Amino acid sequence: MTRKGKRLVLIGGALAALALAVGLVLFALRDNIVFFYTPSELAQKQLAPGARLRIGGLVKEGAVTRGDGRNVAFVVTDRTSDLRVAYTGLLPDLFREGQGVVVDGTLAPDGVFRADSVLAKHDERYMPRDVADALKKQGVWKGDGTEAKQ
Amino acid sequence: MIVETGHFALVLALALAIAQAILPFAGARLRDASLMSVARPTALAQFGLVALAYGALTYAHVVSDFSLVNVIENSHSLKPMVYKVSGVWGNHEGSMLLWVLVLSFFGALTAVFSGAMPDRLRADTLAVQGLIGAAFVAFILFTSNPFARVADPPWQGRDLNPILQDPGLAIHPPLLYLGYVGFSIVFSFAAAALIGGRIDAAWARFVRPWTLAAWIFLTLGIAMGSYWAYYTLGWGGFWFWDPVENASLMPWLAGTALLHSAAVMEKREALKVWTIFLSILAFSLSLLGTFLVRSGVLTSVHAFASDPARGVFILAILTVFIGGALALFALRASALPTGGLFAPISREGALVVNNLLLTVCCATVVIGTLYPLALEALTGEKISVGAPFFDTVLIPIALPLIFSMPIGQLLAWKRGDLLGALQRLRAAFAAGVVAIAIFAALHGAPFLSVICAGLAIYLVVGAFSDIAMRAAPRGAPLRSIVSRARGLPLSAWGASIAHAGVGLTLLGLAATGWGVEQIVAMKPGVAYDVGPYRIAIEDVASRAGPNYAETYAVMAVREGDATLARMEPAKRFYQARRMARTEAGIVTLGLGQVYAALGEQHEDGTIDARLYYKPLVLLIWLGAVVMALGGACSLADRRLRIGVAARARVTTHAQAAE
Numbered sequence: 001m002t003r004k005g006k007r008l009v010l011i012g013g014a015l016a017a018l019a020l021a022v023g024l025v026l027f028a029l030r031d032n033i034v035f036f037y038t039p040s041e042l043a044q045k046q047l048a049p050g051a052r053l054r055i056g057g058l059v060k061e062g063a064v065t066r067g068d069g070r071n072v073a074f075v076v077t078d079r080t081s082d083l084r085v086a087y088t089g090l091l092p093d094l095f096r097e098g099q100g101v102v103v104d105g106t107l108a109p110d111g112v113f114r115a116d117s118v119l120a121k122h123d124e125r126y127m128p129r130d131v132a133d134a135l136k137k138q139g140v141w142k143g144d145g146t147e148a149k150q
Numbered sequence: 151m152i153v154e155t156g157h158f159a160l161v162l163a164l165a166l167a168i169a170q171a172i173l174p175f176a177g178a179r180l181r182d183a184s185l186m187s188v189a190r191p192t193a194l195a196q197f198g199l200v201a202l203a204y205g206a207l208t209y210a211h212v213v214s215d216f217s218l219v220n221v222i223e224n225s226h227s228l229k230p231m232v233y234k235v236s237g238v239w240g241n242h243e244g245s246m247l248l249w250v251l252v253l254s255f256f257g258a259l260t261a262v263f264s265g266a267m268p269d270r271l272r273a274d275t276l277a278v279q280g281l282i283g284a285a286f287v288a289f290i291l292f293t294s295n296p297f298a299r300v301a302d303p304p305w306q307g308r309d310l311n312p313i314l315q316d317p318g319l320a321i322h323p324p325l326l327y328l329g330y331v332g333f334s335i336v337f338s339f340a341a342a343a344l345i346g347g348r349i350d351a352a353w354a355r356f357v358r359p360w361t362l363a364a365w366i367f368l369t370l371g372i373a374m375g376s377y378w379a380y381y382t383l384g385w386g387g388f389w390f391w392d393p394v395e396n397a398s399l400m401p402w403l404a405g406t407a408l409l410h411s412a413a414v415m416e417k418r419e420a421l422k423v424w425t426i427f428l429s430i431l432a433f434s435l436s437l438l439g440t441f442l443v444r445s446g447v448l449t450s451v452h453a454f455a456s457d458p459a460r461g462v463f464i465l466a467i468l469t470v471f472i473g474g475a476l477a478l479f480a481l482r483a484s485a486l487p488t489g490g491l492f493a494p495i496s497r498e499g500a501l502v503v504n505n506l507l508l509t510v511c512c513a514t515v516v517i518g519t520l521y522p523l524a525l526e527a528l529t530g531e532k533i534s535v536g537a538p539f540f541d542t543v544l545i546p547i548a549l550p551l552i553f554s555m556p557i558g559q560l561l562a563w564k565r566g567d568l569l570g571a572l573q574r575l576r577a578a579f580a581a582g583v584v585a586i587a588i589f590a591a592l593h594g595a596p597f598l599s600v601i602c603a604g605l606a607i608y609l610v611v612g613a614f615s616d617i618a619m620r621a622a623p624r625g626a627p628l629r630s631i632v633s634r635a636r637g638l639p640l641s642a643w644g645a646s647i648a649h650a651g652v653g654l655t656l657l658g659l660a661a662t663g664w665g666v667e668q669i670v671a672m673k674p675g676v677a678y679d680v681g682p683y684r685i686a687i688e689d690v691a692s693r694a695g696p697n698y699a700e701t702y703a704v705m706a707v708r709e710g711d712a713t714l715a716r717m718e719p720a721k722r723f724y725q726a727r728r729m730a731r732t733e734a735g736i737v738t739l740g741l742g743q744v745y746a747a748l749g750e751q752h753e754d755g756t757i758d759a760r761l762y763y764k765p766l767v768l769l770i771w772l773g774a775v776v777m778a779l780g781g782a783c784s785l786a787d788r789r790l791r792i793g794v795a796a797r798a799r800v801t802t803h804a805q806a807a808e
Binding site: 009017018020024025029034035036054089090091 | 384491493502503507510513514517521522531534536538539542543546547669732749
């Protein structure tokens with residue numbers, strides 16, 4: 001093979017790999033990303049039911065009800081809007097009223113969010129950043145990251 | 151006093167690092183041997199000083215000196231000793247100090263083992279290493295001082311985050327940092343080569359052992375982190391595509407590509423510029439990872455605390471080093487002597503395919519990790535990019551890469567024989583097809599698992615085809631096979647073993663498709679089916695640990711009527727932080743595991759539990775250990791030890807004489 005031919009094969013191979021990657025990334029970004037909203041953002045968006053979403057907020061006090069089996073219903077709030085959530089399964093260790101959670105799932109036509117996973121973060125000082133931002137905006141933010149400093 | 155000594159040592163280390171960055175560099179420009187000779191002693195002294203600082207902080211943690219903010223926030227007098235020692239790096243300041251310790255450790259190692267290197271290359275390399283050290287020591291001193299005191303010390307500390315109080319903390323971060331930061335040496339070598347404008351096969355031989363060493367540690371560190379997450383988070387997952395995990399995967403992918411391209415450069419003097427680029431890329435991605443984890447851009451268990459000043463400082467370091475290195479690359483790369491071209495069907499060609507696919511994998515991981523950050527910064531939309539994205543993108547790229555691995559091993563340098571290579575892989579193809587048939591009959595769906603398992607078996611068998619052909623040509627007697635196998639270069643064994651390790655990991659990943667997951671409300675005494683086993687709670691009780699209280703269940707794992715093993719999944723409550731933590735119960739049966747995590751306990755005595763049966767799951771991590779073993783084998787190859795070769799020959803003679 002000539003020098004030119006070898007170089008062409010190399011460049012062609014690189015371009016093919018690149019094209020493959022770009023194609024895959026664009027395809028995957030169209031279908032496989034999940035948007036994150038706070039309950040009030042969700043209320044403004046008026047989304048069609050069925051889309052996969054991630055909602056972050058606080059577990060509203062006094063609104064956790066345990067049904068039969070492992071069914072749990074609770075309300076995620078950012079103190080402006082509330083969202084009813086239904087979940088079947090085990091709740092994480094740090095799931096508590098007033099704590100920050102992130103729920104993954106889909107919005108059902110009846111307006112209830114069907115979660116298939118509930119995350120409560122590992123550190124009790126932790127709050128989903130977006131929720132913290134939302135709370136700060138509304139002026140009801142209580143703690144902040146520097147509380148540990150003396 | 152000890153603490154102040156440590157603090158002072160760190161300040162001295164900064165001064166020395168600055169000297170190490172300037173003097174040898176100036177010496178190399180002025181061709182002044184005495185200036186260049188400053189590099190080695192400063193690198194050694196810098197390591198000594200950082201080690202002293204690190205020792206001082208460890209001392210403060212061990213004796214629970216609650217006059218230090220760092221100790222107050224992360225320690226507790228009742229905390230077990232192992233977590234007092236490893237808790238030093240279980241927080242932002244301490245982990246940055248460990249980072250710098252590892253950085254200066256590699257600098258010192260280079261100073262010791264660079265006897266055979268040209269003076270100017272050594273001086274420039276250590277100067278760049280010194281510059282990196284200076285930047286990060288300054289970062290610690292100015293934004294994250296671990297030695298800060300408080301005016302009136304409290305009686306008790308706040309304890310370490312319970313999730314970190316685990317043997318994994320003692321192992322995972324040091325290994326990961328040895329890998330992550332180990333690439334700094336390779337980066338310094340690349341920068342030195344660009345500054346000096348000289349690059350040849352000898353350069354590749356200097357760089358390869360460091361790349362290999364960093365790669366081995368990074369492989370082990372990632373595997374350890376993954377296993378830790380698996381047993382500690384209580385949902386049985388081992389990889390969450392969390393940006394922090396991706397941060398360690400990106401340099402690994404770039405480093406793996408670098409290992410292979412350095413081989414081409416060493417043997418054939420080709421791909422020089424590309425190898426330099428990958429050397430820069432690997433450490434740049436390590437820096438990017440450090441930025442993502444330490445700046446507070448991300449919220450995760452790894453981001454101990456966030457402070458905007460830190461983020462800006464690290465971003466500045468990141469910009470200077472990555473930008474500087476890439477600018478240097480752009481200016482000087484065209485001046486480097488270009489390597490030769492080669493035929494597409496050859497070992498070199500196969501390694502180029504490997505490099506293309508690995509860098510493409512790396513690029514997609516970078517995109518998947520940074521895209522949410524970029525989108526949020528630009529539009530305010532918050533998205534999460536998780537497993538579905540990475541599965542969709544990486545599987546189609548990884549499978550051809552894995553398929554081509556044994557083929558590449560069988561192609562000769564310069565001009566390979568593709569048909570011949572495929573013919574010599576007959577055994578591997580046959581093994582793969584048989585494996586597909588067996589797995590399909592045993593488990594059936596999912597399809598992807600069956601295909602991947604077959605591919606894994608093909609890879610393991612194919613990885614050793616080359617060795618087998620060379621050790622056992624047709625009709626060779628048994629004794630000659632053994633002596634031939636021992637005579638093969640260790641690097642050939644290393645490549646085969648590492649490739650087989652990839653195969654084992656792939657088999658473990660494929661087998662996740664055949665696992666069983668159950669969430670049940672368990673009544674004590676009743677046995678529940680999980681895969682081929684039955685699990686029953688025999689007892690539920692409470693006990694107190696050193697700094698926690700726990701409720702645990704004794705679960706029997708049965709097969710038929712026989713009880714195979716017992717496990718004790720627990721829920722722990724740590725008083726100091728008022729935090730709960732789930733302790734999974736795990737029983738290893740063969741290469742598979744039965745895994746149980748407790749949920750809530752109800753008033754009627756039932757306990758919610760997640761029960762998993764995970765066949766072959768241990769292979770995921772054992773494969774990584776085998777990969778690291780292969781790397782160690784390559785590292786032991788005499789070819790890589792320039793200057794040591796002569797001495798090694800003398801020892802062989804001495805052994806023969808015994």
